[in-house]
Amino acid sequence: MNNRIPEDLIERAYQGKSTKEDGLLLLEVPPFELFRFADELRSLTAGDTVTYVVNRNINFTSRCVGTCGFCAFRTNDGKVLSIEEIMEKVREAEKAKAIEVCIQGGLLPDVGLDFYQEIAEAIKAEFPEMHIHAFSPMEVYHASRISGIKVSEALSKLKQSGLDTMPGTAAEILSDRVRKIICPSKLRTAEWIEVVTQAHAAGISTTATMMYGHVETPEERIEHILTIREIQKETGGITEFVPLPFMPYNNPVGEKMIREGRYATPGLDDLKIYAISRILLHGHVDNIQASWVKLGKKLSQFALHCGANDLGGTLMEESISRLAGAPNGESISVEELEWMIYGAGRVPKERTTLYKGVRELASRNTGRITGCGASE
């Protein structure tokens, strides 16, 4: 059982200076050595705390003019939730002690920025304390174009209306070669980077995501992570990195893959991505989230030993992954998240979107309603 990670690679990782070659080499190292190293870095950065957020997903529409080939959620004529319907969901979330609403939806053909502003304003008017984590870089880009304003102006207006943070979704793989195949009409790599960078400049922090396990190469995955690192070096505005394995069901990209005998990423590949993300981003992005929706509860719990220090949100509802074949349910209780975290020998802590500590054990709060919306 020899230590087969080269000394200089370890050294660079500690300094937050891992290279692309380091990343590629780490893919070949015996998996448990990789996981142990990632686990060590996680311990240095986040200690024994594992966080989660009590939140609610709200998808205001499945109607979308986009053409992403990996999507099973989009419909041609889905309903668009009214402000009142959105507010109903926010009220339910508030009753369930959620501190964040995560709001995203399909790209509607004619709506400009005011549509999004209205949502944020309505929520903040009734729930000034509720954190609004909303609108992907694609949605902001799309709304700016329709309204004929610059992205920076759009972001500033959204912030004024009450937007607190943005999900760093629509990233998929930050490679134009890949985007041309899986989502040709989406904003390009440079455009995504631009929107996120400007969001940070406007004081809007974001997460960063990577949807992997389709047409991209291992190199492209690593380059994506390093791109996130570069943004973080410049702005410091990324709160966490969330690798998301692609679900290949009910969408054209996935169906093609399956016909070719390629299926969802095997669990080992998922864990390696989490570990390598931790290593490459060490010193830059402190938090790596393991998504129980995509990985399943069992694997996401084990990912806590492979570099992850966060388990995401309770969600209360979830459709995007579910429709693409994710079998892991739409919500999870605080009690179960804490069970998983204790099982890893770690300490659960409820967090805010911005990763500021809130309270030690959310499950001890009386009067908590453990979520509404479909669960297993």
Place this chain on the structure above:
Amino acid sequence: MYTKKPTTPEDVIERAYRGKCTKEDALLLLEGNPFELFELANDLRTSTVGDTVSYVVNRNIYITNKCVGNCGFCAYRTEKGYILSVEEILEKAGEARKAGAVEVCIQGGYIPEADIEFYLEIIESVKDEFPDLCIHALSPMEVNYAAGISGMSVEEALRRLKKSGLDSLTGTSAEILSDRVRKIICPGKISTQQWIDTITEAHKAGISTNSTIMYGHVETLEERLDHVFIIREIQKETGGFTELIPMAFLPYNNPIGEKMIASGKFSTTGLEDLQLIAISRVILHTYVKNIQATWVKLGKKLAQVALQCGANDLGGTLMEDQISTASGGSNGEYVSPAEFEWMIKGAGRTPMQRDTLYRKVEPVIPNRVDPLPSLGKTKIGSRD
């Protein structure tokens, strides 16, 4: 500075390699760094079966979901259920054969109508029409119950079942081999000793069996380990076990599970699942060659990781699953050979189709073609 200093004592490792792991060794390994345990289990697996990972193209056939049992962990049993006729069973077996299955796994609730003759008829009919199909059927519980109804000894029952064509008995109804536990979760079931006796007699009658452990409910860690050691003891005597299948308890839609969840205990964590697979490999080294990671209970992703932690088999394509699905299992009812091969190759290993007795088989249908894509959505014999 990061260094990797092993913390497992040398003598523990040495005993593991010699197949002499003690209970204290096992407890120590479970308390230590999980990665060390996984590496040890992985090594033992390599030295035992090399790089091959097997799976079986099979089909589950549930005879009935009616049951006079009262197991508190069951979500499958129902009052107004179905009982398949021999014709219906033959039809399902035929579909399975067409889809390239080499085994049918026939089980169900135990009921007064199902005496030994009832089972003999099923087995004989299947063997008659499909002499090539391995019949992997029944459990010690069903055999004991049916033998009782037919007024014969378990030995006699097993002899007749074998004569009729039973190839292998399933090692289910083991749950946890501890009477303390059984009293809580399945008081109406055969006792630990009865299970051991039935299995031993099956082996002596030339019927091989697999072995199972359903864990993650009221048992203690020690009881889990004791169970695996019992399997080892039986194997020392008879050599009749083909594999061990650790099965994580699914706590939904059943009283035991609901009680657990109400007290803040949920399904076993992924770490725990992997640790049990690994420690089973260690304890059973040189005795039981095959440890199966069941995708139905663990999910495909975790089952594939388990291949690095001591498992060398991924179970069956199944084509149907009702028991786990009823308890909240959300991993589906069917995995195609092509997907198994994807998972296995992703672990850097070599896939091998096997039969019930762990012999290599040549695929009947080329793996690339998904034989019955509609089967994944079959809901035959539902609770209505």
